[in-house]
Amino acid sequence: MSDSTETEPDFVTATEAAHHPRRTDVDPRAAKRAERQVATLFVLATLLILASLVAYVVIPVDAGVEIPLLGPIGALNVALGLSLGLGILLIGLGAIHWARKLMPGNEVVAMRHELRSEPDERRAAVEAFDRGLADSGFAQRPIIRRTLIGAMLVLPLPLVILLRDLYTSPQGAPSPAEQLEQTIWDSDMRIVTDVSLNPIKPEDVPVGGLVAAVPANLHEVEEEEGNLNARAKAAIILVRMRPDEIVSQQGEAWDYQGILAYSKICTHVGCPIALYEQRTHHLLCPCHQSTFDLADSGNVVFGPAARQMPQLPITVDDEGYLVAVSDFQQPVGPSFWERS
Amino acid sequence: MLLLLGALAIIGTIYALVNTSTAARAAGSPHSETAVEEGQALYLEGCASCHGLNAEGTSVAPSLIGAGAASVHFQVSTGRMPLAAPTVQVERKEPSYTEPQIAALAAYVATLGPGPAIPTAEQLDTTNADLAVGGELFRTNCAQCHNFAGSGAALTEGKYAPSLMPATQQQVWEAMLTGPQNMPVFGDGTLSEPEKQDILKYVAHLQTQTQPGGLGLGSFGPVTEGALLFTLGLGLMAGFAIWIGAKLR
Numbered sequence: 001m002s003d004s005t006e007t008e009p010d011f012v013t014a015t016e017a018a019h020h021p022r023r024t025d026v027d028p029r030a031a032k033r034a035e036r037q038v039a040t041l042f043v044l045a046t047l048l049i050l051a052s053l054v055a056y057v058v059i060p061v062d063a064g065v066e067i068p069l070l071g072p073i074g075a076l077n078v079a080l081g082l083s084l085g086l087g088i089l090l091i092g093l094g095a096i097h098w099a100r101k102l103m104p105g106n107e108v109v110a111m112r113h114e115l116r117s118e119p120d121e122r123r124a125a126v127e128a129f130d131r132g133l134a135d136s137g138f139a140q141r142p143i144i145r146r147t148l149i150g151a152m153l154v155l156p157l158p159l160v161i162l163l164r165d166l167y168t169s170p171q172g173a174p175s176p177a178e179q180l181e182q183t184i185w186d187s188d189m190r191i192v193t194d195v196s197l198n199p200i201k202p203e204d205v206p207v208g209g210l211v212a213a214v215p216a217n218l219h220e221v222e223e224e225e226g227n228l229n230a231r232a233k234a235a236i237i238l239v240r241m242r243p244d245e246i247v248s249q250q251g252e253a254w255d256y257q258g259i260l261a262y263s264k265i266c267t268h269v270g271c272p273i274a275l276y277e278q279r280t281h282h283l284l285c286p287c288h289q290s291t292f293d294l295a296d297s298g299n300v301v302f303g304p305a306a307r308q309m310p311q312l313p314i315t316v317d318d319e320g321y322l323v324a325v326s327d328f329q330q331p332v333g334p335s336f337w338e339r340s
Numbered sequence: 341m342l343l344l345l346g347a348l349a350i351i352g353t354i355y356a357l358v359n360t361s362t363a364a365r366a367a368g369s370p371h372s373e374t375a376v377e378e379g380q381a382l383y384l385e386g387c388a389s390c391h392g393l394n395a396e397g398t399s400v401a402p403s404l405i406g407a408g409a410a411s412v413h414f415q416v417s418t419g420r421m422p423l424a425a426p427t428v429q430v431e432r433k434e435p436s437y438t439e440p441q442i443a444a445l446a447a448y449v450a451t452l453g454p455g456p457a458i459p460t461a462e463q464l465d466t467t468n469a470d471l472a473v474g475g476e477l478f479r480t481n482c483a484q485c486h487n488f489a490g491s492g493a494a495l496t497e498g499k500y501a502p503s504l505m506p507a508t509q510q511q512v513w514e515a516m517l518t519g520p521q522n523m524p525v526f527g528d529g530t531l532s533e534p535e536k537q538d539i540l541k542y543v544a545h546l547q548t549q550t551q552p553g554g555l556g557l558g559s560f561g562p563v564t565e566g567a568l569l570f571t572l573g574l575g576l577m578a579g580f581a582i583w584i585g586a587k588l589r
Contacts, residue, residue, distance in 0.1 A: 022588045064550035074552040081554065096584055105588065193530050194480050195473075204529025208519045211530045212480045239524065274484040277495060277522035284496050286484065291496055302496070 024101045034101035041094035048087030055079035177338035181331045183215075183233040185312060190216035191238065191261065191322040199321040200238070205259050208278040211238040212264070215324070233332055235264040236312055237274050238322070239294055241281060247296040251329065254313035256322065261312040262298050263332040266290055268305040270334045283309065306335070372447070379448025382441055386422055395452050400426065407518070408455020409446035414514035416442045418507075420521075428498040430521055432506065456517040463533060464509050466541040474542030477535055481526060489559030490546040495522060505547055509540050 024031040055076065063075040117125075138145055174182070190199050194212040197219070205211055213236050221230045243258040254260075262283070264272050271287040281295035290303030298309030310332045313325035331339055384393070390401035397403030404412075415421035419433035437445065446458060479488065487493045490504035499522060504512065516536055519525035528536075557564040 020587075062550075062552075070555060072550040073554060073556075074550055077552070077554045096580070100584070100588055195476050196532075196535060198530070198532075200530055204527060206519075206525045206527045206529075208525045209527055209530070210481075210524030272484075274481075275495060275501075276524050277499070278519055278524045279522050280496065282496050286493065289496075 022101070022105050025105060031102060034097070038094045038098045038102070041090045041097065045087045045090035045094065048083045048090065052080055052084035052087065055083055177336070180233075180333070180336050180339070182327055183332060184217060184221050184230050185215055185234055185236075185324045185327045187324065187326050188317060189324045190317070191236070191314065191324065192216045192218075194235070201320055202257055202259055202316060202322060205238055205240045207240050207242055207258065209238075209240050210274065210276045210278070212274055213238050213261070232270075233265065235272060236261050237264050237276065237283075239276055239278075239281070241278075241295060245281070245295055247293075250297050250308070250311040251313055254311055254325070256314050256316060259314065259322065260294060261314045261324070262292075262294055263310045263312065263328065265333040266305060267300075267307040267309060267332075267334060268303070375444045375447040376451055378441075379444035379446070382437070382445050383448050386436070387445070390423070395449065404449050404452060406453035406455045407449055409450040409458045410456040410514040411518040411520070412446040412449045413442055413458050414511055414518060414520055416445060418511055429500060432502060456514070459510060459513045459517075463537075464513060464540065466509070466537045466544065469534070469537040469541040471538070471541050471545060473535070474538030474540070474545075477531070477539050478542045481531065482539065485523070487559065487561075489556070490543060491559045493560075504543055507543070509544065512540055512543050 024034050059076045059079055061074075061076055064072045065075040065078055066072050067078070133139060191213045192199050192215070194214050197214075197216070199216065200211060200213065214231065215234050218231060218234060222228065238259055238261050240259045243255070246255060246258065246260070249255060249260070264274060266273050266285040266287065268285065268288055268290045271285050273283055273285045275284040275286060276282075276294070277284070281293060282301065283292040283294050283298075285291070285303065285305070288304050290305035291301050292298045292305070292309040293301045294309070298311055300306070300308060310328045310330050312328055314322055315325050317323045383391075383395070387395075387404075390398060391404050392398050392401075395404035397405075412421075416437055417435050417439070419435040420430045422436055423430060424433065435442070443458075449455075450457070478490075482490075485493060485495065485501035486504055487501075492501050492503035494500050501523070507515070513536060515523060516526040516531065516539070517528075526536075531539075557568060
């Protein structure tokens with residue numbers, strides 16, 4: 001490397017002694033055979049690619065085919081995979097075979113150039129920079145320099161302000177932080193089953209039972225707001241255990257005869273969780289294995305969650321249906337900047 | 341052991357004969373005296389050592405009073421009971437009893453106290469069920485543990501929710517009603533019988549559906565797909581690299 005000169009070529013052939021000629025180098029018949037093999041691979045690839053077009057046209061999308069050990073699979077994808085996939089593979093195999101058998105087999109050395117520029121070029125660059133510095137007067141005119149630095153310092157401010165206002169709240173509406181702190185649960189809000197939206201009586205929930213539930217007004221709020229934000233915060237699960245199994249709760253008598261209502265949103269990063277084990281009373285988040293003990297105030301017993309699962313205080317209304325006593329007493333879901 | 345098996349077989353045969361003649365199997369209806377007696381005999385032979393002579397439960401097994409016929413049928417017909425070994429997870433295996441024997445056991449346990457009954461053929465009839473609603477209910481109530489495709493998934497500390505693929509419609513119904521092991525109970529009050537039928541229809545769809553997108557790989561999501569890409573995909577790449585670089589004679 002160090003003895004390289006200006007006139008040295010980019011590629012040099014390694015010494016002949018290191019090179020073992022291949023059979024295709026010395027035997028024209030072997031070279032001819034390799035040529036035929038490569039051509040055969042390319043022809044097969046052509047046929048397979050054309051076959052994929054036929055399969056695409058002929059095979060219905062919903063047709064299935066039973067593959068031994070693997071079960072029923074969509075026939076079209078099997079055919080496309082076998083024809084088009086294999087065709088593309090054969091083009092590649094042909095190219096490799098061609099390069100290995102027929103392209104020049106001599107080892108070559110590619111010389112690397114030094115990265116550092118020539119001394120003359122380096123000197124010229126420094127001179128140009130110094131001349132620019134002197135001509136612009138950047139060093140001699142401090143008032144220009146300082147005002148420019150000042151302008152550059154305020155430039156990022158609009159970015160911060162504009163980003164903050166990406167959320168436009170109407171006049172008088174709660175701020176984004178306030179919105180994160182409250183859900184649509186309210187005093188006397190009925191608890192209804194998710195999907196079918198039926199109100200729930202205490203006797204509907206057996207000991208060991210689990211119910212995915214939402215507030216009764218969820219669908220009206222969703223239609224009004226045009227999004228799923230309300231659901232993302234208000235989803236809860238109801239579980240029932242024998243009252244003597246409850247070790248502690250987040251508030252005095254927040255259960256109703258052993259029925260406990262907890263948020264469904266993990267306090268780690270907000271995955272919805274309902275993996276409830278009725279014997280251990282553990283609630284497991286499938287995303288990062290945070291585990292909450294619903295018999296013990298929803299406290300974290302394992303995993304990355306830093307906060308207990310918020311509990312919703314519940315009771316029954318005059319008609320005997322389960323209702324919320326109030327909204328959650330702490331924000332549901334993962335932590336956020338302004339969370340108190 | 342042989343003697344025991346022989347006795348079981350004889351009792352089973354006798355019960356089967358009695359059963360067809362009396363037609364007393366309709367769930368919910370009073371069970372015939374004979375079935376209850378046969379069931380009690382089977383219970384004392386195969387279950388009493390853990391659950392107690394009067395099914396009152398012991399330190400190693402829960403009381404069966406009020407467990408109900410559905411619970412017995414689920415546990416015994418899936419082979420979970422009798423227990424092979426007291427481990428963290430009770431696993432599905434070949435059932436140790438025939439269907440008539442299980443019916444007798446269930447009839448006996450049903451007399452001990454009121455509990456969920458074995459579903460009738462009408463309850464398990466899903467011809468009018470709604471597959472789409474079933475899918476929605478499945479994703480809301482079942483998918484969190486049994487996975488979106490019913491393939492099962494891990495729970496805490498070595499436990500897991502089993503795959504639904506080998507489960508019969510009756511077993512799925514009974515599991516929802518009785519909450520075996522750590523599964524919560526999905527009572528009729530919050531998951532009505534028509535909704536349970538919708539779910540059954542969806543589970544049957546999952547069990548028989550054609551994988552439209554190619555290999556399902558057990559429908560475990562990124563775990564199996566990533567493992568296959570990592571081993572087979574990268575292995576193939578490495579193989580090609582070795583082939584390209586190999587020296588030719």
